[in-house]
Amino acid sequence: MAAAASMATSLTFPLLPSQGLRGPFTSSLPCTIPQRRFWRKVATNLITAKFELKPPPYTLNALEPHMSRQTLEYHWGKHHRTYVENLNKQIAGTELEGLPLEDIIIVSYNNGDILPAFNNAAQAWNHDFFWESMKPGGGGKPSGDLLDLIERDFGSFEQFIQEFKSAAAAQFGSGWAWLAYKANRLDVENAVNPWPSEKDKKLVVVKSPNAVNPLVWDYFPLLTIDVWEHAYYLDFQNRRPDYISMFMEKLISWEAVSARLEKAKALAAEREMEEERRKKEEEEKQTDGEAVEMYLDSDTDDSEAE
Amino acid sequence: MALRSLATRKTLTLGLNSTRLTQSRALQTFSLPDLPYDYGALEPAISGEIMQLHHQKHHQTYITNYNKALEQLHEAIQKGDSSTVVKLQSAIKFNGGGHINHSIFWKNLAPIHEGGGEPPKGSLGWAIDTSFGSLESLIQKMNAEGAALQGSGWVWLGVDKELKKLVIETTANQDPLVTKGPALVPLLGIDVWEHAYYLQYKNVRPDYLKNIWKVIDWKYASEVYEKECP
Numbered sequence: 108m109a110a111a112a113s114m115a116t117s118l119t120f121p122l123l124p125s126q127g128l129r130g131p132f133t134s135s136l137p138c139t140i141p142q143r144r145f146w147r148k149v150a151t152n153l154i155t156a157k158f159e160l161k162p163p164p165y166t167l168n169a170l171e172p173h174m175s176r177q178t179l180e181y182h183w184g185k186h187h188r189t190y191v192e193n194l195n196k197q198i199a200g201t202e203l204e205g206l207p208l209e210d211i212i213i214v215s216y217n218n219g220d221i222l223p224a225f226n227n228a229a230q231a232w233n234h235d236f237f238w239e240s241m242k243p244g245g246g247g248k249p250s251g252d253l254l255d256l257i258e259r260d261f262g263s264f265e266q267f268i269q270e271f272k273s274a275a276a277a278q279f280g281s282g283w284a285w286l287a288y289k290a291n292r293l294d295v296e297n298a299v300n301p302w303p304s305e306k307d308k309k310l311v312v313v314k315s316p317n318a319v320n321p322l323v324w325d326y327f328p329l330l331t332i333d334v335w336e337h338a339y340y341l342d343f344q345n346r347r348p349d350y351i352s353m354f355m356e357k358l359i360s361w362e363a364v365s366a367r368l369e370k371a372k373a374l375a376a377e378r379e380m381e382e383e384r385r386k387k388e389e390e391e392k393q394t395d396g397e398a399v400e401m402y403l404d405s406d407t408d409d410s411e412a413e
Numbered sequence: 414m415a416l417r418s419l420a421t422r423k424t425l426t427l428g429l430n431s432t433r434l435t436q437s438r439a440l441q442t443f444s445l446p447d448l449p450y451d452y453g454a455l456e457p458a459i460s461g462e463i464m465q466l467h468h469q470k471h472h473q474t475y476i477t478n479y480n481k482a483l484e485q486l487h488e489a490i491q492k493g494d495s496s497t498v499v500k501l502q503s504a505i506k507f508n509g510g511g512h513i514n515h516s517i518f519w520k521n522l523a524p525i526h527e528g529g530g531e532p533p534k535g536s537l538g539w540a541i542d543t544s545f546g547s548l549e550s551l552i553q554k555m556n557a558e559g560a561a562l563q564g565s566g567w568v569w570l571g572v573d574k575e576l577k578k579l580v581i582e583t584t585a586n587q588d589p590l591v592t593k594g595p596a597l598v599p600l601l602g603i604d605v606w607e608h609a610y611y612l613q614y615k616n617v618r619p620d621y622l623k624n625i626w627k628v629i630d631w632k633y634a635s636e637v638y639e640k641e642c643p
Contacts, residue, residue: 190567226563279507280586281564281607317564335564336607337616345470345608 130381158231160191163238173357178341186337187234190238208232209322212342216323220289220309229318233283236320237333242360249361253368260310270312272303275351278314285313285324288368292376308375327371336405420449422560432473440487445473446516454524460613466517471608475511475587482508484490510587514567514602523630533631536601537638544579551581556622558583559605570634574641598641600634 117308163183168176196212203211203224212232215225248264249257261267267286275284289311310329313321321328332338332354339350448468453461482504489497493495523529532548533541545551551570558581559568566585575581575596583595590599603625 181615189616280566336611340607340611344466344612345474352601 112268114263125136133291141399144210144264157195158191161235161243165241170241171357173353174241175342175366178339179413181341182333182338183234183238184236187231188226190230190234194231194308197224197227212320212322216319219323226318229320229323233318233320233331233333236328237331239363240330240332240360241354241358242363245358245360246288246356247361249323249365252372253365256310256368261312272279272355274312274314275332275334278291278350280316280336282314282316283320284332284334285315285326286310286330286364287313287321287328288371288375289326290371290378298361310374319323327367327374329367330359335350428523440484442483443476445469445476446519448519450524450527452521454527455500455522455529455628458529458624459522459610463608463610463612465480465614467515467604467609470517471514475505475508475515478504479508479512479619506592510592513589514587514604517602517633518604520633521603521630522625522628522634525627529631531631533635535635535639536642537635538632540579540638540642543548545636552626554581555603556619559603559622560619562605566605568603568605569599571597571599572638572641574598577642598637600637601629601631 113172130220137337159253160183163179165181167179201224203214206214208231211224211228215222215228239386248254248366254264257264257267261270271284271286278284288308290308311326313326315321320331332351334347334351339347343350343353445468448464450461451461452464452468455464456460462476468609480528482501484500486501486505489495489501532538538548541548541551555570560567562583562585564585566583566588567590569580569582569584569590571580571582571590571593572578573594573596579600582590584590584592590597590602603622604619605622610618614621
C-alpha cells in the first residue's frame with residue numbers, strides 16, 4: 108500500500124503557511140452544487156494545484172488534558188497527512204485535478220457507488236472540519252440563532268446533546284457524527300419542492316460510516332466528531348462514550364458552529380434565489396425567442412470574466 | 414444460531430399452553446471465552462496491553478450487547494412486535510458478529526513456542542499451495558486486502574464448503590464471513606479494527622499485518638478445513 112511508505116516517515120510537523128485544503132480557487136462555500144462549466148476552466152488553468160495539509164487552528168498540545176498532544180501528532184500529523192498526500196497522488200493527471208475539494212467529494216461519491224478518490228478526499232475535508240469544530244476551553248452552551256434553532260428542532264439543548272451523543276456512540280465501526288443544516292431540498296435530482304416552507308430548513312443529527320459526510324446528501328455540515336478509533340484510542344482506549352462526553356463538554360467551539368450556521372443560511376437563501384431566477388429564465392425561454400439570445404449572451408460574459 | 418432456535422421453538426410450541434411456551438424458551442446467554450494463553454504471551458508481535466483490552470473490554474462489550482439484544486428480541490417476539498424484531502437486526506449482526514469473529518480470532522493465535530507462526534500442515538497446506546501458489550503469496554494477498562480495507566473490518570481466509578474452494582474475503586465492521594455467502598466457513602480471520610493494533614502500531618496497519626503472522630496458529634484452520642473438505 109502506498110500509504111504505508113508515507114506513514115513510516117519520522118514525526119515532523121512543518122507548520123507551513125498554506126492555502127488550506129480548499130486550494131486557491133475554491134469557493135469557500137461548504138456545499139456548492141458543482142457546475143460543469145466551472146470545472147472545465149479550473150481544470151485547464153490549475154493543472155499543478157495541490158491540496159496542502161492545513162494545521163489545526165491551535166497548537167498540538169492546546170487541547171490537553173482532554174485530547175493529548177500525542178493523539179493530535181498522530182491524528183493530524185499522520186492520518187490526516189496521509190489522506191491529503193494520497194489524494195494528491197491519486198488525482199494527479201486525472202480530470203479531478205484542480206477541482207475544489209468539495210467538488211471532488213461529490214463527484215467521486217458518485218451517488219453512493221464510490222470512486223477511488225472519495226475516501227481520501229472526504230477524509231481530508233472531514234479532518235479539517237473536525238479540527239475547526241474544536242477549540243481550547245470549548246464546550247458549554249451555544250447562544251443566539253443557533254440555540255434558538257437547536258431548541259426549535261430538538262426540543263431543548265439537552266435533548267440535542269442526547270441525540271448527538273447517541274448518534275456518535277451508535278455508529279457501528281469507523282465514522283463520524285454530525286450536526287447539519289438541512290436546507291429545503293428534495294433528494295431527487297431536478298425535483299422541485301412543491302411546498303417549500305421555513306420549517307424545511309432545519310437542524311438534523313446524522314451519523315456516517317467511514318469517510319462519508321453530509322455534503323453528499325446536500326446538507327450543510329455545522330459540527331462533527333470523529334469516531335474512528337484512532338481519534339480517541341490513545342486517550343480513551345475502548346471508552347468511546349467517555350470521549351464523546353469530553354468532546355461535548357470541553358472541546359466544541361460553538362462560535363465555529365454558529366459562524367457555519369450563518370454561512371449556511373446565507374448560502375441556502377442565495378441558492379433559493381438563484382433557483383427562482385433560473386426558473387423564471389426557463390419560463391421566459393420557453394415563451395420568448397429573445398430570451399434565448401439573452402441566455403447565450405450571459406454565457407459569453409461569464410467566460411470573459413474568467 | 415440463537416435466533417434460529419428461538420424461531421424454531423416458537424413454531425414447534427405454537428398451540429401449546431403459554432406456561433410451557435415460556436419455560437421452553439429460557440434464553441441462552443453468551444459469556445466471554447477464556448484465552449488459551451496469557452495476555453502477554455504473543456509479545457512482541459501483539460502487546461499484552463492490546464490483548465487484555467481487546468479480550469476483556471472489546472469482546473466483552475460485544476457479548477454484553479449481544480445478550481441485551483437477544484433479550485429484547487425474545488421479548489419482541491413474544492409480544493409479536495415485528496417492527497422491534499426488525500429494528501434489532503443491526504445490533505444483533507454487529508454485536509453477535511463481534512462475538513463470533515473474536516471467538517475465531519483468539520483460536521487463530523498462539524505464542525511462538527506453542528505453534529504460533531508454524532506453517533499449516535496436511536491437506537490445508539496443500540490446498541493453499543494449489544489455490545495461491547504458496548503460503549507466502551497467500552500472506553501477501555491477505556495483507557494487501559487488509560491494508561486496503563477502509564475503516565474497520567476483517568480479512569478472512571475461508572472455505573466454500575460447497576465448491577470445496579479456499580477464498581480470501583474482507584468484511585466491514587463486525588460482519589461475520591457468512592454475510593459474504595451462506596456456504597463460506599471461516600478458517601482464519603485477522604482483525605483490522607484500529608483497536609487490534611493502535612496502541613502498538615499506531616497508524617501503520619501494514620506493520621501489524623506483517624507481524625501478526627509470527628503468532629498465527631494454523632491448527633484451528635486445519636481442523637475446520639479437514640472437517641469441511643474430508
